[in-house]
Amino acid sequence: MKFLLRGTAAFLVLMGVYLTVSPAQPPPKRKKILAIGETQGFHHDATSTGLAMIYDIGKQTGLWDTYIQTTAEFITKKKMTGNKRNIDFFDAVVFYTTGELKMDDEQKAALMTFIKEDGKGFVGIHSALDTFYQWPEYGEMIGGWFDSHPWNTFDAPIIVEDREFPATAHFPKAFTIYDEIYQAKAFSRANVRVLARLDETKLDMTAKNVKRTDGDFGVAWVRNYGKGRVFYSTLGHHDQALNRPDVRQMYTEAVKWTLKLTEGDATPRPRPAK
Secondary structure (H helix, E strand, O other): OHHHHHHHHHHHHHHHHHHHHOOOOOOOOOEEEEEEOOEOOOOOOHHHHHHHHHHHHHHHHOOEEEEEEOOOOOOOOOOOOOOOOOHHHOOEEEEOOEEOOOOOHHHHHHHHHHHHOOOOEEEEEHHHHOEOOOOHHHHHHHOOEEOOOOOOEEEEEEEEOOOOOOOOOOOOOEEEEEEEOOOEEOOOOOOOEEEEEEOHHHOOOOOOOOOOOOOOOEEEEEEEEOOEEEEEEOOOOOHHHHOOHHHHHHHHHHHHHHOOOOOOOOOOOOOOOO
16 A cells, blocks of 8 residues: 555656646647638629638637738738738738739739749638739749630549648548639749549540540649749539538648648649550
8 A cells, every 4th residue: 555655656756847838739820811701703692601610620629810801902002090900911922813913013923922932821622722813923933824614514524633632631532522623824834733623535536615634624633833832723603512511621621821821842843654
């Protein structure tokens, strides 16, 4: 019995020393996401769902807080008045947007500085590719522009090219999703790393508005842009697609990657041989 008591006492002493020298670590500071749903072109009803998805995931994971805005007012380096924040307050920007957003030259420069020089993140959902046709650097940053959707909303056959990248690691090698897949112009694999594409062998290449004769239709891709990270996916035209658990996981991991909470190779590479 004395041995047991002595052992217990020694254990408690050791635990006291451990707790003294190894205090509990505080949880990591939550990141801040600016999620913008400004529409200056075709309006997607799923914009609200897409931005709410980013908000919900941040709350569920405890990794970030989301500030949803219907304008790009906060994208500026200028000092804001009242309770407004400028872009320096945030760690990443999410666009579910269309058209020529109401941003002046200072705001455009602020967004590019935010990504390229400050090393922050950018995530584009679906129609973010249908945005800023008159701003060449935006197209360079995101990887191209919308150039119609030849098959409209259909059972899209997807090939996952990169099952090691965190945003697509959970997908099977191939799957089908009912969604609207954009055809991109000014898109080149020399600039981005494609994570998933349409299976061109299962497409009707005679459909109206098919313009890419190479049959290369990216579905999700990433790139390093200066010091920052950029993710884009065409998935999310409607609620049905955005509510899929695998799509939500893709966007979860995409945001985490742009926030530099995870690592993934964004080195461009050519399309794999058939």
